[in-house]
Amino acid sequence: MRKACVLGLVLFGSISFIARGDIIPTLSSVTGSSPNFTWNYSANVTVDETINTGDFFTIYDFGTIAPGSNTQPTGWTFSQALVGPTPSLVTPTDNASILNLTWTYTGAAPINGSAALGMFSVITSTDQLKAGQFTAEATRSGPNAGTKVDNIGAVSVPVPESSSLLPIIGVCVAAVLSRLVRRQHA
Numbered sequence: 001m002r003k004a005c006v007l008g009l010v011l012f013g014s015i016s017f018i019a020r021g022d023i024i025p026t027l028s029s030v031t032g033s034s035p036n037f038t039w040n041y042s043a044n045v046t047v048d049e050t051i052n053t054g055d056f057f058t059i060y061d062f063g064t065i066a067p068g069s070n071t072q073p074t075g076w077t078f079s080q081a082l083v084g085p086t087p088s089l090v091t092p093t094d095n096a097s098i099l100n101l102t103w104t105y106t107g108a109a110p111i112n113g114s115a116a117l118g119m120f121s122v123i124t125s126t127d128q129l130k131a132g133q134f135t136a137e138a139t140r141s142g143p144n145a146g147t148k149v150d151n152i153g154a155v156s157v158p159v160p161e162s163s164s165l166l167p168i169i170g171v172c173v174a175a176v177l178s179r180l181v182r183r184q185h186a
Contacts, residue, residue: 022046022151023057023136025120030127036066037127039158043103043117049149050141051111056104057136058085061095062157066123073118075107087137087150098160112141124158132157 025043032038041059045051062080070078080099086092094100103120111117134155140147 022049022149022153023051023055023117023138024151024153025057025059025134025136025155027129027156028119030129032123032127034127035125036123037125037158038069038121038123041120041155043120045111045113045115045117045138047114048140048142049113049138050145051105051113051117052139053105053107055136055138056085056102057134058092058100058102059155059157060092060100060133060135061098061160062101062122062132063098063124063160065099065101066125069121069123070101071119071121072103073120075105075109076103076118076120077106078103078120087135087148089148089150090135090152092133092135092152110139126158128159129156130159 023043023045025041028040028042030037030039043057065080072078079102081102082099083094083096084100085102086094101122105111132155133152135150135152137148137150139145140149
């Protein structure tokens with residue numbers, strides 16, 4: 001029994017040290033003043049991963065940005081959509097009424113990990129933040145070179161503007177009014 005326990009601990013320890021490759025965007029700062037706040041994300045690629053043309057990361061449910069306000073390192077292209085794009089092996093929470101931000105690598109030369117990818121920025125009208133999600137897809141290097149690696153994680157995003165909250169507010173107001181009317185008739 002003791003031998004099985006020791007083997008289990010060794011196996012668990014070995015698995016926890018296996019290198020994993022990911023693209024990881026992180027909110028670096030929110031700068032500016034109302035109505036123009038710049039949201040700056042730094043992104044990194046980890047060990048045993050390469051960024052090839054077509055690899056990308058998406059920040060979900062970011063919301064509205066100032067048109068043309070995106071900036072990114074050379075070799076990256078910005079897009080936004082209400083749904084996705086999402087790597088095939090992960091399942092983020094994605095509200096279809098709030099815009100997502102995606103940066104796709106269009107450069108010719110692969111970026112080998114471990115490496116800083118640079119700063120990715122957009123301008124929005126708020127500096128209020130909440131927890132959101134990101135996903136990414138890159139390419140494995142090393143023994144499994146060429147296979148895709150998908151990852152998902154948490155990242156800070158803006159609190160939705162009031163216009164995207166109107167349906168929720170409307171339902172809440174209707175519920176309160178309904179309750180008041182029932183109390184008056186009771």
